[in-house]
Amino acid sequence: MATKTVQLEIKRQASPDAPAVWEKFEVEWRPGLNVTSALMDIALNPTTADGHATTPVTYDSNCLEEICGSCAMRINGRARMACSSLIDNLEQPIRVEPLTKFPLVRDLQVDRSVLFENLKRVKAWVPIDGTYDLGSGPRVFPQQQEVNYPLSNCISCTCCMEVCPQFNEETGFVGAATIAQVKLFNNHPTGKVFKEERLRALAGDGGVQECGFAQNCVEICPKQIPLTNAISDVSRDVLIQKAKDLLRS
């Protein structure tokens, strides 16, 4: 009996300057198979479907349970995590390609460090006095925790930035993930000491005003973070901050 197989088409690019080519692969089907397992199978036997020797595919992955945010790629045209993309839920041949909004490194690997730079820009941290013993933290009621916790679940996968029509070099837009972090830290009893600075950082070019309300971000987010709510809350705060700054000047 012939074994059931899975057909994949993977966009390959040996380096940022090399030409892109599509390669077809066929791997053995098993129950529960996901896209990362299929990529692993290819590494075990790096041969294309028509029998040509090739190299194992370069891609980022780590936890394989959709919490580290590493393995974001475009699968059948949709930005998503390869580990939680189960083969049985995908139409074949499965087309796998790198995210398009970030500098390509090789094959499916891209450089997403822009997000971490954005987090620096908005001071996405709580400025504690020090790590020495200063007693317990501020009281937080469960109702507040239930607002903050989902925002803190962002895995930095950058899917929201990939699908945003406004996230490009022209606008310099920071993207939804960073704006949601601004809301999170402005909500924190200590974190809000930088509230004004964070809002000013999002007030100019590349800030919240770039959002075109396409709502792709909230639709694609693998962690169901209420991104559009965060953008509207932060946009409102940015406007208020601008008005205050205008009156003060």
Place this chain on the structure above:
Amino acid sequence: MAAPRIIVVGGGLAGLAAVIKIAEAGGSVDLFSIVPVKRSHSVCAQGGINAAKNLKGEGDTTDKHFDDTIYGGDFLANQTPVKAMCEAAPGIIDLLDRMGVPFNRTPEGLLDFRRFGGTLYNRTAFAGATTGQQLLYALDEQVRRYESDGKVKKYEGWEFLSAVIDSKGQARGITALDLRTMELRSFPADAIILATGGIGAIFGKSTNSVVCTGSAQSAVFQQGVYYANGEFIQVHPTAIPGEDKLRLMSESARGEGGRVWVPRTAGDKRPARQIPEAERFYFLEEWYPKYGNLVPRDIATRAIHKVVYENGLGIDGQPMVYLDLTHIDRATLNRKLEGILDIYEKFVGDDPREVPMKIFPGMHYTMGGLWVDFNQMTNIPGIFAAGECEYQYHGANRLGANSLVSCIFGGFRSGPIALEYAKNLPAAEGDGGASAELARQAEINGRLLKNEGTENPFKLWRELGQTMTERVTVIRYNKGIKQADEKIVELLDRYKKVNLSDRSQWANTTFAFARQLKNMLELSRIVAQGALLRDESRGAHYKPDFPDRNDEKFLKTTKASFTGDPAGPRFEFEDVDIQYIKPRPRRYDVAK
């Protein structure tokens, strides 16, 4: 004299904790990590972090936490560092709270706590069921703050290859590989801290992340650092069997009331919810009435093995048992466990709020690790270790929710001690051995790239994982362990014929993996041979032919050192510090 420079390798909880302390004390840090630090394996920790805050009116104390930890570890852990950790834990929770970790709260706005395995107290603080993620993010944010201030320089996407050791045997820096450009470089430092996590990859499939290969630990072991208690490997009782990995199903599921059971009748074909209560075998509750579903992990894992392999009661004849949450209301489940329930739903396709989960034990945690003294320093001066990669805090079995506290505590301790050490270190002679070490690494790389052979490194790795899982996990027989060691020797021999299917010099993941594989093979021998020598049963190490703990012969730390000899590592045994709690029999059917 120039300001001391410290290198931290690894950006999980332990590494970031060390970085924060050094930066706060005014030191400069170079932080190396294979992945962007925010993607480190600590994010996979789910259930919570232990500290005897006693916020539930139960009379919990740090002494009780200390006793539970020592008893849970079957008296193998040195007691002085464990006592210090348990005493520091409440302060660590307060600090994390101040950093903004969104811990679950009581109606009054205080920290909420739940119960975990191996204790009768509600001692575990938690942020939903993604506590490790939330803790790592909090430390990551503080490190980003220091990075913005120029006190920390990150080298993300660099892999540690070896320590640079001078003619006097002191560490003077590291060599590392840029995983993108494949550039090999040496970096000088006055002290280095390894915080490189667990070694799950030597078992093939585990709950660990892809980067948890133990390659860095193995590299310094081969340079002369002792490796301690390598045979102690935790197999978590509840993991979701998977094609590519075993996904953790947190102990917090049982902490919130989850019950483990199988149908009383072998081969019962009815769907779980149609099986009446009286026809379900809640074996943990029956066998361990005092602790029930919250016995320590080694006990629960062996019980599941027994019910499946000896009693033949696995679900549908398969190696699986039920973990049942369906009696708990949805709102509570979502508030306290949503993260892990989503994982189950995404990867298995069933909603665990409606259908009992099917789970089986999976390799999870490395109790053993680099040998360190009470100051977190290895036997090579200037090489420190913290977190899961060292051996100090968990003895023969780790209690749930003690790993996050041990990582942060170890990181916090190692940072300032390493800085102090570095301040007193005389300047290196010449380059401190950097060019010689760099040449050694360049030679290894060159040989590997040019190697002609027929062996695929990923296939060798699969074979390693299969043999380790089959022979050196839950139930160990000396005959099987010997076969495992022979298999590793065979794989080491075949490794010499490894052929890279990718020889390019740009983002070559096959090359990086092949380098890790050699180190994994060397490390596997420590685990197998350490297990062979220990003819007793203690904590996670269980030999049916030697079913009892033997304190007279084996209340000892196993210390392995590298020989380069084909026979494998050399082993010696060191006395355990038992000055506070006298060893007593460990049992969980009654209160201790």
